[in-house]
Amino acid sequence: MKVLAIDDQKLVLIPLALRLKELGYQVETATSVATGKALIESFQPDLVIVDINMPATSGIEIVKYIRNEKKSETPIMILSGNTDDNIIAQAFDLGANDYMKKPLSLSEVCARTKRLIGVPNQMGSKKDFQDVLIQKRCVGVVIPCYNEEERLLSAAFTSFIKKNSGYHLCFVNDGSKDNTLQVLNELRKGREDFITVYDCKQNGGKAEAVRLGMLHMAKKQDLDYIGFLDADLSTDLADFDALVSTIESTDYKIVSGSRISRMGANITKESARKIISLSINYIIRKILSMDFKDTQCGAKIFHKDVIETSFKDKFVTQWIFDVEIFKRITLKYGLANAKKMLCEQPLKRWIHADGSKLSMKDSVKIIGQLGQIAIHYRANKKSKKNATINFSNEMFFPLEKNLEV
Structure with missing residues (x-):
């Protein structure tokens, strides 16, 4: 048949x-x-x-x-x-x-x-099938990897794509010094339709790894949404799927996970890191003019039509590129519209995994990087404003250049 x-x-x-x-x-x-x-x-x-x-x-x-x-x-x-x-x-x-x-x-x-x-005359051997959901949307997920040979939870990823149709995972090897690339290629073997390995020969940092992965996945025409997720799965894959459910059922263009503690959620973090995080978040809210509780969560999903705005240009900073993404959306669409396009969704589970690449010293450096962002995008905003003024002057005084001698 x-x-x-x-x-x-x-x-x-x-x-x-x-x-x-x-x-x-x-x-x-x-x-x-x-x-x-x-x-x-x-x-x-x-x-x-x-x-x-x-x-x-x-x-x-x-x-x-x-x-x-x-x-x-x-x-x-x-x-x-x-x-x-x-x-x-x-x-x-x-x-x-x-x-x-x-x-x-x-x-x-x-x-x-x-x-x-009916049933085929020569029916295949009876198997105990794992039930799979046929989704109405297709999602690309970028997972940046740097020296993840020992931490990569391969079984969790393969189990997820086996049970959840419509997902394509893109692992970006960010110039790892260990055997991460071999681990990723082994993970992809036999799953080429659902897993891509994007190899960066040199380590460029998480921001660049995510940026290149997002732009690569944007070329796939059958994807509706594209997001990124930390390789250590500090954000649960089921929670990421919940972010996808939100973006497909609303008009939001970006849905970002949030590690805000709430009743019934398994959110753990070292107390010292928490204090620094709160201080940094206060500065971020001032820069963005938005009441975001947690911009730095490593789980975000994007509508495909905002990928170019968010990731076309290289980021100014290495770690807090999430803030730059929101700033770019604000510059492109205006603050009022940006607030309608962005959604922050609390996670049910988030655990700070051992072996994190970000040290306490690095956390302090972030404050300096926030200053870089504020200066860079303020200058960017002024240059766009001046370009608009010049364009308006040419519209109202089109003969001015012709009168110059």
Whole structure:
């Protein structure tokens, strides 16, 4: 029995195709309506699974093609994040046999497939499948790594991407002196569709590692959101997924984790570090003119359309680049709009892991770096303001240059 799955996001297609093949179905996939139509002709599927929201051409065109042009009764299953009642009604009116809303269990997709076309004659060996959620969004996660050979929790990362579809992890090796690169390449082996290793030959610091990783992931067209996370998993992967849930269900462009202590949360930190952190945070709030409680949490998720503004240019500082990101958003969109675009979300769990690269002495240096940020972006703001004034003068006095001798 043959199944054709059409979805513009490969991170959705890969686990779906794998599970159906393990059940004994022949499976082909397509990432566009045009390719899907061609495969309908050549592959002659017994079932077509199609997404609605695809770039250029809607998946509804596949339903029209099968029912109106081909005059075929081939079963059609819609698998989409589109919950518009009018679209759902249109799909059924055109002849769709089933409509499932993302996110949903991969086991449910398989069960409905069996209901529509039956079980293959040569069914694959029975396996105890780990249930996987098919998400309606795809997320890239950048994880900067410097000498993480001993600390990298490889099993936690692989377990997460196995259970949660729609995630692509990008580990950035920041010129590590130990065997981190080998560990990362081993981690990627057999998971190339879900894990990327970006190798920086020289150590450039966390800020540059994150920046390069974010820009690299932004080139992937099937990602909706891109974020970054510390390699030591001081922020839990489940908590990071909660940040993603917030950004996809709101109009926020950036959702930042916050390590603020609250009832029911497992937040631990050394007392001396806490005192310094509070002092630094006070200065940061003054620089940003925002009431951010914790800008430095190493877990943040970004809407793809603010990646260039946030990461195109190199950062002035090595450790507190998060402050620079928020400052760049403010300069680009204005303070009032920036406040509407940024969200701070408390984490349920955060633990200061042993082996942190940031010492107490480094923490004191941060105050000096905050001064650098204040000076740099104040000058940047003035230069933009002057450019605007000059542009306005040219608009109101366009003949001035021509009159000069």
